Amino acid sequence: MHQIKTYYKIVRSTLLQYLPRGHLAAAAALSVGLVVVLGSEHQTNSEIASIPSQNIPGLEIQGVDTQATPIAVPAVETIIQTIAATPELTKPQQAPQDLSPQWKEFTVQNGDNLSILFKRAGLNDRTIYELFSDAKDAKDLRNIRPGQKMEFLVENGQLQGLNYIVNELNSLKFTRGAKGFTAKQTALKPDVKYAFRQASIDSSLYMAGKRAGMPSTLTMELANIFGWDIDFALDIQKGDSFKVMYEEQHLNGKKIGTGKIMAAEFTNGGKTFKAVRYTDKDGSSNYYTPDGRGMHKAFLRTPIEFARISSHFSLGRKHPVLHIIRAHKGTDYAAARGTPIRSTGNGKIAFAGRKNGFGNTVIIQHGQGIETLYGHMNGFAKGMRSGARVSQGDVIGYVGSTGLASGPHLHYEFHVNGQVRNPVTVPLPKSIGIEKTEVARFNETTRPLIAKLDQYKSASRLAVAKSGSSNN
Numbered sequence: 001m002h003q004i005k006t007y008y009k010i011v012r013s014t015l016l017q018y019l020p021r022g023h024l025a026a027a028a029a030l031s032v033g034l035v036v037v038l039g040s041e042h043q044t045n046s047e048i049a050s051i052p053s054q055n056i057p058g059l060e061i062q063g064v065d066t067q068a069t070p071i072a073v074p075a076v077e078t079i080i081q082t083i084a085a086t087p088e089l090t091k092p093q094q095a096p097q098d099l100s101p102q103w104k105e106f107t108v109q110n111g112d113n114l115s116i117l118f119k120r121a122g123l124n125d126r127t128i129y130e131l132f133s134d135a136k137d138a139k140d141l142r143n144i145r146p147g148q149k150m151e152f153l154v155e156n157g158q159l160q161g162l163n164y165i166v167n168e169l170n171s172l173k174f175t176r177g178a179k180g181f182t183a184k185q186t187a188l189k190p191d192v193k194y195a196f197r198q199a200s201i202d203s204s205l206y207m208a209g210k211r212a213g214m215p216s217t218l219t220m221e222l223a224n225i226f227g228w229d230i231d232f233a234l235d236i237q238k239g240d241s242f243k244v245m246y247e248e249q250h251l252n253g254k255k256i257g258t259g260k261i262m263a264a265e266f267t268n269g270g271k272t273f274k275a276v277r278y279t280d281k282d283g284s285s286n287y288y289t290p291d292g293r294g295m296h297k298a299f300l301r302t303p304i305e306f307a308r309i310s311s312h313f314s315l316g317r318k319h320p321v322l323h324i325i326r327a328h329k330g331t332d333y334a335a336a337r338g339t340p341i342r343s344t345g346n347g348k349i350a351f352a353g354r355k356n357g358f359g360n361t362v363i364i365q366h367g368q369g370i371e372t373l374y375g376h377m378n379g380f381a382k383g384m385r386s387g388a389r390v391s392q393g394d395v396i397g398y399v400g401s402t403g404l405a406s407g408p409h410l411h412y413e414f415h416v417n418g419q420v421r422n423p424v425t426v427p428l429p430k431s432i433g434i435e436k437t438e439v440a441r442f443n444e445t446t447r448p449l450i451a452k453l454d455q456y457k458s459a460s461r462l463a464v465a466k467s468g469s470s471n472n
């Protein structure tokens, strides 16, 4: 026996009667329609009752569960609601109006702009102008994208309300008031749940992730987390495996998005690596080993990807421009003009400007007595000034040939306690770990996450043992 949800919805239509000016008595009649929808397939006609021309509050009944068979005669239950007519009206009836303007929804199509959308809703550019001059937030309407929804409330050809549904969580509503339009932003908070996935690798990490039902962005994030320990191009072997616990956003019971990986484990060639996400007191999030060491090294080996070393560090070579024997205290990376240059570590800009033969130069202080220098830049990235903070991998400038340079390249230096070192061979400092002041907080927040991941492991092993099948 099927259980069918039956929705009763009472639909009201307007049927106006006009009264002689100044006259009392007599009431306008509205027709009340009653529609019963069975499994949203069957519909019946309405019963009509006579009621006065007043608003009928609460005339909507929803979510009534009944048991019925869907194939049989549309078993319709009817509700007839009769409201006695109120006897007198003391004031003359107002001019006829559309009593119940309806919200109309439009989906933004490819090639739409505000003007087109408003026209579709029966409005002209003047309304757009009004919106933009009344409400500051109207500028957000410039960001409309295909697939988004816009709801218009139009009354007598005039816009009364506009609801711009940015996404499942965010919307922006404009309402016309006495002083023009006002805007209200609404942001829903999704429920965040933890999701688990695990898989053994057969051919590639990508395929294993796909088999485990992971979005590809999540697989890439997993590779990024363990990328300093495992070379995913060369080291991956058949039989390697991973487990991952990540956030999933739900709204009204529906999954609407994938969040960050919170804890993960990767076994490569019999060796197991674990990582957990931690957001420190300053709000910056990173991945750490369970005992608080950073998953990432403190320094990238090179500040440019895919560049060729055109001149090595040496303490005696002929300078290509000056043609004298001079130490080359850094490494030159030849790259096309404009190639982005990245900070090799977290730090603070100590210098950004012209520096004699180095031309446009950035010097970054990284702590632990380490400084890096980047020379011959074509230009600086936005915000590069003394004191500015940079993170590892941030673009700080672009390859050029300013200063004494024979062609576009980056001159990169690595200083430890004031001494120049060969950037290619210098032992890179160990990963930045959790600061002492954060250890307690780190343990408090990350231990439950690791425990959850471990629990999931044992739970799934139990399930495997019981049912003899894997539950990837």
Ligand SMILES: [Zn+2]
Pocket: 311, 328, 330, 331, 332, 410, 411, 412
């Ligand atoms: Zn150089």
